[in-house]
Amino acid sequence: MEVKDKYLELPAWQVDDLFEERAAIIEFDAGWSKYDSEQMAAQMMGFTNKSDLKRYVQERKAFEKNNSIDG
Numbered sequence: 001m002e003v004k005d006k007y008l009e010l011p012a013w014q015v016d017d018l019f020e021e022r023a024a025i026i027e028f029d030a031g032w033s034k035y036d037s038e039q040m041a042a043q044m045m046g047f048t049n050k051s052d053l054k055r056y057v058q059e060r061k062a063f064e065k066n067n068s069i070d071g
Contacts (some may be wrong), residue, residue: 004056012060012063015045023038023040
């Protein structure tokens with residue numbers, strides 16, 4: 001099981017929020033640049049980089065929209 005598989009039970013917006021929060025903590029508490037903080041946060045969550053995480057979130061949002069009861 002990949003690390004990012006643990007996020008399958010969460011809605012896409014929540015995965016994105018967790019990423020943003022983790023990146024902000026790294027940036028401000030560790031004093032890293034925004035770019036480096038985002039890359040590290042994505043890697044800590046089991047993704048290759050920020051782009052990989054954002055692609056995952058967008059795919060999950062599309063899946064959730066297509067499979068929602070509301071339409």
